[in-house]
Amino acid sequence: MDQLITYLQYPFVVYAMIVGCLIALCSSLLGVTLVLKRFSFIGDGLSHVAFGALAIASVLKMNNQMIVILPLTMISAILLLRAGQKTQIRGDAALAMISVGALAFGYLILNLFSSSPNLTGDVCSTLFGSTSILTLTRQEVIMCACMSLAVIILFVLLYNRIFAVTFDEDFAKATGVRADIHNLIIAIVIAVIIVVAMSLVGALLISALVVFPALSAMRLYRTFRAVTICSAVISVVCAFIGIVISILAGTPVGSTIVAIDVIVFFICWICGQLTGSYNR
Amino acid sequence: MALITVKDLAVGYETGIVASDINFEVNTGDYLCIVGENGSGKSTLMKTLLRLQDPIRGEIVTGDGLTRGEIGYLPQQTQIQKDFPASVREVVLSGCQGRLGWRPFYGAFEKQAAQKNMERMGIASLASRSYRELSGGQQQRVLLARALCAAEKVLLLDEPVSGLDPVVTAEMYGLIEKLNREGITIIMISHDISAAIHSASHILHVAKTAWFGTKEDYRSTHIGQRFLGQEGGRT
């Protein structure tokens, strides 16, 4: 406890926590839509693309790596959502191809061209997140905060539309909702979240952040609003606890948060089973 | 001018034409029933009418100032997943989405419309229940209330009674007839030809060559007699 208080005296630790919670909040908000649209794996595929893009960016020695990563991830997000709508199988295969391909090329490029003395460490931290949230730079923190806020505002403004299109896309289109533009926005937002979240939990663990809170909330609640709010709360609480534990115990941030998400999911699942059997 | 005029329409997918030479018109207050065998292209025609897909040939002209936002739709099978968390009120309100335009939130007007339509369909007491825990008949009513939120002028219904028991089916037809008497134009796909012929004013028989006319004429045509006879023999 003392240790935690000492840490909290550094404003920087507090900032890092805020950013962690914001990222968790964003990813859980869109998680509900992705899970319901059967797009859970898009998060995973996109994070691999982001890893590949990161590899390119670091080999090119760019100062601002976002210039490469963000557009590449966005384009893949748009392509994947398109493919996923046509037929289930084609979308699935496209996803697998892109994600594994990007991963392989990313690692290859890094190995061939990188001059970093600690290559394995670099790769490990982009895949599984930084070992300590304290290694985030100030610039990263500010950028994360801005992007997260933008995503949250966008989500609130689009909330009703997201429900309509997720629930029944054909009906929404038939009654004059511009579902294509909507899907485009969703794809872009997902890409932003993936890129932002990569610095927290790393490329391989992002989809956990997206999927678990939504699944947990769906065990407990039966309306869209309740599920959305509940998954946001679960996600933020898990992220907070995870960051605290990781600071105290010195465990890697990303995997600690995800481990707590998993535990919470099982608790919710059991609760859901219990209340479910009462209702029936 | 008719509400919807369809001229020499052919509908289908990239894989080919499903039904062609479709000609008909719908006027305000009509009750058009679309019949035809499985796979004859009824749902495809309806999706084309809704502009969810493009016609292969021919044209659809809307008149009387009918715009897209004034058409309500009840899909045949919704791809709505079994585990989708949504309350009845949320589902019905989502019918108003098309009217919102660029406004982000529902206002008092939309909420009132949703409430009114839930009462109309007799589901106001279910408003905060979860959609997926309702019976099939209740779910259809919810979707009908949602369609009504989207449109006051025209309703397109794709097999609104499939999977419902006879009592609920009769109730559903009663509701639709009531809406028609209130002045809403109905275009409905149905397999239940006897019930359809009972309440409809016009019939469109979708086949390789489509047939359109009033229900009185339909009874006397060859195709109509065969289709009616078949149905009569089965039930």
Ligand SMILES: Nc1ncnc2c1ncn2[C@@H]1O[C@H](COP(=O)(O)OP(=O)(O)OP(=O)(O)O)[C@@H](O)[C@H]1O
């Ligand atoms: N997405 C699609 N792509 C290609 N062909 C399709 C598609 N959907 C339907 N079809 C084909 O178009 C034909 C007409 O289908 P449609 O769903 O319009 O029939 P229907 O008259 O509504 O039948 P039912 O009475 O069973 O509802 C069928 O032969 C079907 O195989």
Ligand SMILES: [Mg+2]
């Ligand atoms: Mg059909």
